[in-house]
Amino acid sequence: MKPGKTISLLWGLRSFCASHGCLYCYFGTTAEHSVQMPTQLGVLSHLSPNDLTTDQVLAFAATLPDSPVGRVFLAGGEPLLWRPIIKLIEILKAGGLEVVVCTSGVALNRADLRDPLIELGVDAVSVSLDSADPVHNDQWRPPRRDGDGWEAVVCGISALIEARGPAPRPKVGIYSVITRQNLPDILAVPELAATLGCDYAVPQxxxxxxxxxxxxxxxxxxxxxxxxRRHFDELYAADLPLVLPERTYAGQVAAAVTKPTDLVPGCFGGDTLYFIQPDGTVWDCPSGLKIAATAPERHRTIKDTAARDLFPAPTGCGNDCALFSEDCVNMWPLTSFPVLAPTRPEAPRA
Ligand SMILES: C[S@@+](CC[C@H](N)C(=O)[O-])C[C@H]1O[C@@H](n2cnc3c(N)ncnc32)[C@H](O)[C@@H]1O
Ligand code: SF4
Known part of the structure; x- marks a missing residue:
């Protein structure tokens, strides 16, 4: 990132996901929320009626170049199936920001959605795929339409890599959700990613x-x-032609599993990283524990607000936080995101 532009935003753009119905999704499932919508602060839902309008999203985006924000991760719901995303990327790239699109991958099979990512200079595309085994993947990440499962995602990744050709951008990577049911995918998915010609892989x-x-x-x-630990050791020993999270990441994952809450000295949340939910609310990070503990005077929105008024220049020292959890571990590969230039040194934890 450019000097003075050291903040990353994780921006959940839209609530709805027309692509998949992943059973573990941060946004819950439409089945459960059509019976009862969540009402707690910061709890996401694919059925939320409160997403910002396109005009509100684009107006805020236009203020980002005049702020310390240097990198934006566009996530969802499924961001690529929201038409105005192309206009949004155009604004962000014209303003000199780095843009990473986080997608379920199915939309990459459509030239009208894939090609603009290359033409507009998107910096990276992170595709979600949980397993080298199509059956496992499609059990937990069931597509909403027949034919949009594992094979379509792999085809989408290949189509993007082929369309990019020798150009340096966008980098293409795979994010996989690791559960007790697919521990061998810590190695197997990066192996698949390497075979497909990806640039990075992150087991989360x-x-x-x-x-x-x-x-x-x-x-x-x-x-x-x-x-x-064994599967992470195998992953780092495999020496795949891919960028992986820094080695300390395996220890962070193990620490989060072992001690569900703990102190993080100098956390990046609220300093070099912020989270925006689809209704425009801004949080220091997406951790449910952190959101629940956020004081009312720190409840803020991007609606009718300029980015420079929301995000002060980072101190670089971070904020001590006593709420370490798996939610935080999933943010580390975003903030250091080594496939692009790192934003700050790895947080001091193993
Ligand atoms: C919420 S999705 C939004 C972007 C896009 N729809 C996708 O699936 O990549 C962003 C990432 O969060 C991951 N994710 C969703 N729910 C999760 C959970 N409960 N624990 C860990 N990761 C999760 C997804 O697999 C995906 O990699
Ligand atoms: S594709 Fe992404 S947003 Fe959609 S249900 Fe799966 S994880 Fe959630």
Missing amino acids: PIALDPGHNLTQTLSLTPEHVPAL
Whole structure:
């Protein structure tokens, strides 16, 4: 990132996901929310009626170049199936920002959605794929339409890499959600990513509330730590032609699983990283624990607000936070995001 532009935003642009119905999704499932919508602060829903309008989103984006924000991760819901995303990327890239698109990958099969990512100079595209085994992937990431499962995602990745050709951008990577059911995918998905010609791969631990109906089936516990460490060791030993999270990441994942909450000295949340939810609310980070603990006077929105008024120049020292969890671990590969230039040194934790 450019000097003085050291803040990253994780921007959940839209609530709806027309692509998949992932059973563990941070946005919950439409089945459960059509019975009862969540009302707690910061709890996301694919059915939320409160997303900002296109004009509100684009107006805020136009203020970002005049702020310390240097990198924006566009996530969802599914951002690529929201038409104005192309206009949004155009504004962000014209303003000199780095843009990373986080997608389910199916939309990459459409030239009208894929080609503009290359033409507009998107810096990276992170595609979600949980397993080298199509059956496992499609069990937990079921597509909404027949034919949009594992094979379509892999085809989308290949189509983007082929369309990019020898150009240096966008970098293309795979993010996979690791649960107690797919620990070998810590190595197997990056191996697949390397075969496809990807540039990076990130295995990320599943983050579920203790009361979630899949916690007992999917969440990692201390008893999974030896296997977790073994598979990460195999991954780093495999020496794949890919950028991976820094080596300390495996220790962070193990720490999050072993000690669900703990102190993080100098956390990047609220200093070099912020999270925006689809209704425009700005949080220091997407951690449910952190959002619940945020004082009312710090509840802020991007609606009718300029970015420079929301994001002061980072101190670089971060903020001490006593709420370390899997949610935080999933942010580390975003803030250091080594496939592009790092934003700051790795947080001091192993
Ligand atoms: C919410 S999705 C939005 C972008 C896009 N729809 C996608 O699937 O990549 C962003 C990332 O969060 C991951 N994710 C969703 N729910 C999760 C959970 N409970 N724990 C860990 N990662 C999760 C997804 O697999 C995906 O990599
Ligand atoms: S594709 Fe992304 S937003 Fe859609 S349900 Fe899956 S994880 Fe959630």
